[in-house]
Amino acid sequence: MKLQTTAPKLRLQNVSKQFIAPRTGQLTTAVTAVDLEIQSGEFVCVVGPSGCGKSTVLNLIAGLDTPTSGSIEANGQSIRRPGADRGVMFQDYALMPWQTVYDNIGFGLRYGTPGEGLTPTERETRIRHFVDLVGLNGAEKKYPHQLSGGMRQRVALARLLANGPDILLMDEPLGALDAQTRLILQVELLRIWGETAPQSQRKTAIFITHDIEEAVFLADRVVVMSTHPGRVKAVIPVDLPRPRSEHTRAEPRFGELAEQIWALIRDEAYRAIGGLGAAPQATNEAVA
């Protein structure tokens, strides 16, 4: 491995976010003391039980929210507001219901900063390119409500990529899909991210999921978060070779990593589903 001498793409230093809960008026800590450095071209997955502040971290990096303390830098520059250099793919896709597939993909190029300096023809060519890339030819004139979950997800991905962001921020983008579609789109996502390209040409990706196997399959590193208050519990490097395929899931190392991550969050996951107390110790051994 070559030595990383350049500054990290993203740097979170001692980041905390507190807010006043609207109902109770209580001061609540969403995340605390988050330290994280992400290199250019890295694919990082964030897992953790619900309420661990995964989405908060993503919103802070996106600039949709500001940290109570600590600093967040992208390319050495402090993040203060949203910018098209950090593209976000939302959990429920946030597609404009009144726009066709084609217009949704071109939304940022038409109305936002990514389209600045482009002629209309260049814009069209770019939109076309991403329609093709995610395989939506023939569906350009459809409205989001006419599409399946998998197709909507492709539209959101195409829109994200069409804006040419430096950093991809994805908040459980595959969460709403059925299990089979998910597996297919995971492979596709890696292809589009640039798995076969050298790291210098890949995008930097931060991907939130609650699915441990999905995290292991996709990531270079898995950030494991924990609740009360939300914080980073561990960062697990994933040493599975790329490009990854269906066979990756059958490798013993894949299972080991998933097991290791599950061990880190199982106690909290059991507690989260309510009143069951700690996870039974025997389960782990019995399954193994």
Added chain:
Amino acid sequence: MSTMSLPVAPVRRLRRAWLMQITLVPLVLLGVWEVWAVLAGDSHAPAPTRVIESFIELVAQGGLIGATVESLGRVVSGFAVALVLGVVLGILMGSNRWVRNLLDPIVESFRPVAPMALLPLAILWLGAGTPAAVSIVAYAAFFPLLINTVHGVSRVDRKLVLAARTMGVPRWRILTKVVLPASLPAVLLGSRLAMGVAWTAIVAAELGVGAKSGGGGSGGIGAMMFVFYAYNVDLNAIVVCMIVVGVVALLIDRLFRFAEHRLMPWRT
């Protein structure tokens, strides 16, 4: 036409049965009404045949169509004023809590005041003519437009606004390209409701304005009804006016539903 394909005949038969079912009760009622009017022996009692005669007469004179067009013109002007005011204020109140807190008490205290309650003031200030009638219509149409716009704007999916911000879309464009289209269904619903109350209000306002101006100087279908009621008592003509008012209301509603369909192709 040559041979008929098989499925067409049953479809036609079904349609004919449906037509008979929905027209049966109205036809029977019309028949009963006609018989009752003839038996009553009063030559002025409204009966379906006399209403039709009266209708033909009123159309031939040109008075009925002229009055309807005049009323519609007032409705459209009043509605236009209400549309601009209601949508602009609605966007401000729906997107800014500060503005909403400032204006909400005023809106809520005027809302229950019936448009007709403003008629005396409108006539005293604006005279017994078009301006008074238009201002009553604008007042009546304003509230459904405002309230639906506020509702629509404040309920815009926040994720869509956030998504636009992450794509580097400037704030004023978020207003025109996200907030406005997202609240269009609510604005159009408000428009349809507003147009309905506007038409109701114009008839009532013209009746009232007509009473004041004496002899229907204000024009419009409401004033026409007033003349048939107060001067040359003609029940058949009044019934004609009532039917015209109802049919126009129905047409307006259909027109707005059609527009909703055309303006929002993304909604099935």
